Amino acid sequence: NAGVTQTPKFQVLKTGQSMTLQCAQDMNHEYMSWYRQDPGMGLRLIHYSVGAGITDQGEVPNGYNVSRSTTEDFPLRLLSAAPSQTSVYFCASLGEVTRGYTFGSGTRLTVV
Amino acid sequence: AQSVTQLGSHVSVSEGALVLLRCNYSSSVPPYLFWYVQYPNQGLQLLLKYTTGATLVKGINGFEAEFKKSETSFHLTKPSAHMSDAAEYFCAVSGSGGYQKVTFGTGTKLQVIP
Numbered sequence: 001n002a003g004v005t006q007t008p009k010f011q012v013l014k015t016g017q018s019m020t021l022q023c024a025q026d027m028n029h030e031y032m033s034w035y036r037q038d039p040g041m042g043l044r045l046i047h048y049s050v051g052a053g054i055t056d057q058g059e060v061p062n063g064y065n066v067s068r069s070t071t072e073d074f075p076l077r078l079l080s081a082a083p084s085q086t087s088v089y090f091c092a093s094l095g096e097v098t099r100g101y102t103f104g105s106g107t108r109l110t111v112v
Numbered sequence: 113a114q115s116v117t118q119l120g121s122h123v124s125v126s127e128g129a130l131v132l133l134r135c136n137y138s139s140s141v142p143p144y145l146f147w148y149v150q151y152p153n154q155g156l157q158l159l160l161k162y163t164t165g166a167t168l169v170k171g172i173n174g175f176e177a178e179f180k181k182s183e184t185s186f187h188l189t190k191p192s193a194h195m196s197d198a199a200e201y202f203c204a205v206s207g208s209g210g211y212q213k214v215t216f217g218t219g220t221k222l223q224v225i226p
Binding site for chain 1: 121144146148153154155156157158161163202206213214216217218219
């Protein structure tokens with residue numbers, strides 16, 4: 001089924017460790033983004049990309065890196081995990097803006 | 113600049129009662145407006161959207177919303193709540209045209225009481 005695939009679904013990290021959250025879409029969408037979801041704060045934009053080779057920061061980019069080497073993939077890297085990065089992370093892609101986002105099922109990350 | 117305010121982080125309704133979830137927005141350009149639903153441990157799904165044209169829009173599962181420009185509102189309604197409607201609902205706004213950042217509200221959790 002066409003959509004956005006995120007891996008892993010769950011992850012526990014120790015403070016200071018690094019990791020990459022994977023996101024892939026098979027809908028040929030140019031626009032992709034990463035959000036984090038925290039209780040009472042809704043979804044906050046971390047980074048986004050409007051096409052291969054083009055990325056930009058959202059409202060909470062610190063501690064995260066992204067790259068976009070292909071249209072399909074948009075990985076999110078945590079450079080040195082901190083407890084404040086404990087959250088649920090969602091990847092989303094967008095084709096026509098009028099159709100709205102397609103979201104992945106999320107990655108639940110705990111940093112201890 | 114754009115923002116979304118959802119009034120009420122938690123709303124409880126009885127099964128069969130009217131569902132009303134409130135959303136007000138601000139946008140410096142003509143907005144596109146969206147409602148998303150999130151069931152437990154799942155991603156967000158598009159429920160309905162307003163882009164242009166008719167201001168009353170209908171979505172999945174019997175939900176509808178009306179764009180009221182004068183009130184900068186986009187409230188979500190359903191005439192009769194069902195147990196399966198229990199979920200978290202997010203209102204979102206973006207600018208029109210091209211790739212625009214989408215700003216989400218903080219969400220409203222809907223509880224349906226049998």
